[in-house]
Amino acid sequence: MTNPPRQIAFIGAGNMTQSIIGGMVKNGYSASAIYASNPSAGKLELLQSRWQVNISHDNNEVANAADTIVLAVKPQLMAEVCRDLHKQVTNLNDKLIITIAAGIRLETYADYLGRQARVVRVMPNTPSLVGKGMSGLLANANVSITDQDFVTTIFQQVGETLWVSNEEQLDIFTAIAGSGPAYFFEFMASLQQAAVALGFNPEHARRIVEQTALGAATMAIDSDLELTELRQQVTSKGGSTAKAIEVYQASDLAQISAKAVAAAVHRNQEMAKLF
Ligand SMILES: NC(=O)c1ccc[n+]([C@@H]2O[C@H](COP(=O)([O-])OP(=O)(O)OC[C@H]3O[C@@H](n4cnc5c(N)ncnc54)[C@H](OP(=O)(O)O)[C@@H]3O)[C@@H](O)[C@H]2O)c1
Incomplete structure (x- = not known):
């Protein structure tokens, strides 16, 4: 893991976030550098009691505190969540955005977050929940190699990773690994x-x-x-x-x-x- 660790905020504290954070902390990522936000309290309390990460009900608060943001809400909520972040978070273009939502293209995030946004799409599969996942990764042109290496490290906490070069490949990857x-x-x-x-x-x-x-x-x-x-x-x-x-x-x-x-x-x- 990077030293000092990047400050990373998870928006949505559901099953996938719980697994990724669990993998990160077990492998030595500093819990004080991890943030999570979620509307309901139970999942946040679980994260805090198990892994001692920072929690909040306010997406913008955790996003402002972090330099990397993981979008882990259901796809149908993504537009609303992103547009809110775009309005409320300062220097959003300086932050790396990782999204794990199925089916939303990088181009759509440019609509939600602006063309300068640094976005990585990750398609994890369900065995990630038991640390045996296979994640496909795709970056937009604004993402640096250093950022890509960081994303690889994060998703290696829940299994294996493979970078693909375009959306068509990610659709095929999803048809094999996701399904x-x-x-x-x-x-x-x-x-x-x-x-x-x-x-x-x-x-x-x-x-x-x-x-x-x-x-x-x-x-x-x-x-x-x-x-x-x-x-x-x-x-x-x-x-x-x-x-x-x-x-x-x-x-x-x-x-x-x-x-x-x-x-x-x-x-x-x-x-x-x-x-
Ligand atoms: N699970 C998988 O195997 C898998 C595989 C590939 C991709 N994905 C993708 O990963 C994403 C998360 O999946 P998941 O399985 O972790 O889903 P999940 O367990 O339903 O978690 C989603 C979380 O988002 C929270 N949420 C709802 N509205 C929110 C808002 N406005 N701001 C912040 N958080 C909000 C929900 O909180 P409440 O419960 O309080 O409403 C819930 O805890 C989805 O987009 C899914 O497509 C999942």
Whole structure:
């Protein structure tokens, strides 16, 4: 983390903010350099009691105290929150703005905050809530490399990060990483159902599937081999796995995934038009 730490304010103290702040403080970020604002009291009190960060009900107060502002409210509230900050916060253009709201393009923030605003869009995914996230990051032209490095460090507190170069790539990233946990849950549930249909009780079936998914993901992360090679390594010729893989390939799993991802990308593009 930077030394001295940047003063960073989170606007909205919901699930994502709770996870990011938790990750930051656990990894040594100074709690006195962290601020959070939220309308209701409970979430702020939780943040203060767990991590001793500075809290307020006033967005403008925490934004004025900070040099980096993380916008972590629901997308439909973003226009109002930004316009208020634009009016009330002094030297807003000197501050780095990080937004985690889904579906709002960088260009739209130029409307909300002015063309000089330094804005980074971050698309974290739900596993960030358990420190295993995958975040896509996109900066506008006003953001420096030093700022980008800082944003990378913040989101590494809740998982892995990847910079993309345009909004189209972020839509694709979102269709894979943002929606991806749902695809894996769907597949895992189908395997659980198969095990139950063949006689396992649901609890045991779930444990088998969960641990197998975790083991496969860990092997993939630890290995330099291509995913297809890893798959081949557990598929002996003429064996039972080969028979199962033949069934998946007959249904063209790759084609199904391509169609599913294309549908999600299309929907991301449609939703961006709402803002
Ligand atoms: N959770 C995820 O996995 C995930 C993944 C990717 C992106 N995101 C994005 O991250 C953002 C936050 O998500 P979340 O899951 O943390 O949502 P959340 O738990 O609903 O948190 C949003 C927070 O914003 C607060 N809020 C409402 N109006 C506000 C205002 N005017 N000023 C300041 N704070 C205000 C809410 O407070 P009250 O409860 O008191 O109303 C709530 O605590 C969203 O834009 C979402 O699209 C989330």
